[in-house]
Amino acid sequence: MTVRSKLPRAFYDRDALTLAHDLLGKLVIHERPNDTRIGRIVEVEAYLGPQDLAAHTSKGRTPRTRAMFGPPGHAYVYLVYGMHHCMNVVAGPQGSGTAVLLRALEPVSELPCATNGPGRLCKALGVTLEQYGHDLCSDELYLADDGAAGNFEIISAPRIGVDYAQEWADKPLRFYIQGNRHVSKVYKAKSGVH
DNA sequence: CGGTCGATGATT
DNA sequence: ATCATCGACCGC
Numbered sequence: 290m291t292v293r294s295k296l297p298r299a300f301y302d303r304d305a306l307t308l309a310h311d312l313l314g315k316l317v318i319h320e321r322p323n324d325t326r327i328g329r330i331v332e333v334e335a336y337l338g339p340q341d342l343a344a345h346t347s348k349g350r351t352p353r354t355r356a357m358f359g360p361p362g363h364a365y366v367y368l369v370y371g372m373h374h375c376m377n378v379v380a381g382p383q384g385s386g387t388a389v390l391l392r393a394l395e396p397v398s399e400l401p402c403a404t405n406g407p408g409r410l411c412k413a414l415g416v417t418l419e420q421y422g423h424d425l426c427s428d429e430l431y432l433a434d435d436g437a438a439g440n441f442e443i444i445s446a447p448r449i450g451v452d453y454a455q456e457w458a459d460k461p462l463r464f465y466i467q468g469n470r471h472v473s474k475v476y477k478a479k480s481g482v483h
Numbered sequence: 484c485g486g487t488c489g490a491t492g493a494t495t
Numbered sequence: 496a497t498c499a500t501c502g503a504c505c506g507c
Contacts, residue, residue: 336499343499344499345499367499368491368492369492369498369500370490370498370499370501371500372492373500406500406501407499408501409500409501449500450498450500451499453498454499484506484507485505486505486506486507487503488505489501489503490502490503494497495496495497
């Protein structure tokens with residue numbers, strides 16, 4: 290059996306770019322009353338704070354962005370397009386307004402739906418606004434390292450759906466595990482397509 | 484297959 | 496009015 294160690298606060302208290310890279314390959318674990326849902330992170334996006342026009346914190350401190358301006362290692366969850374939830378991991382230092390969006394998982398436990406794309410990822414894990422601001426160093430919703438991370442190549446690409454962000458729209462702040470079939474498919478880079 | 488478009492609600 | 500999406504529905 291592999292050993293799973295819960296990621297400590299210090300893991301999250303680093304800049305979003307570093308955190309984004311290191312989150313790839315880690316496990317997200319949501320312990321619910323009747324089941325535990327687990328997935329391995331295979332795709333993420335970094336949001337670099339108020340100066341990043343694609344980041345929600347570029348709008349300043351509002352009730353919605355409170356968690357993203359808060360201490361690292363908490364969940365910043367929001368509703369997009371009126372029906373999908375997206376989960377971010379708040380990065381450091383505290384108050385920087387930076388975070389990493391989780392975009393795709395590889396299923397580890399049994400999951401109720403697909404996990405490619407941020408909306409489906411939240412649906413699969415059972416993450417909603419109820420988890421807004423949740424401490425990821427808790428026992429119900431947390432991230433863990435099972436030692437499997439690190440043995441893969443990381444591809445960087447522009448972030449998805451942020452065309453409005455002007456010069457920030459094209460920066461390569463999306464990262465995913467090369468060749469992993471759970472990376473959100475539609476926008477998958479054209480590598481090795483048969 | 485691929486591209487297009489409507490749903491649906493918090494936020495500004 | 497806009498939006499860090501998804502999936503249904505068209506047309507080829």
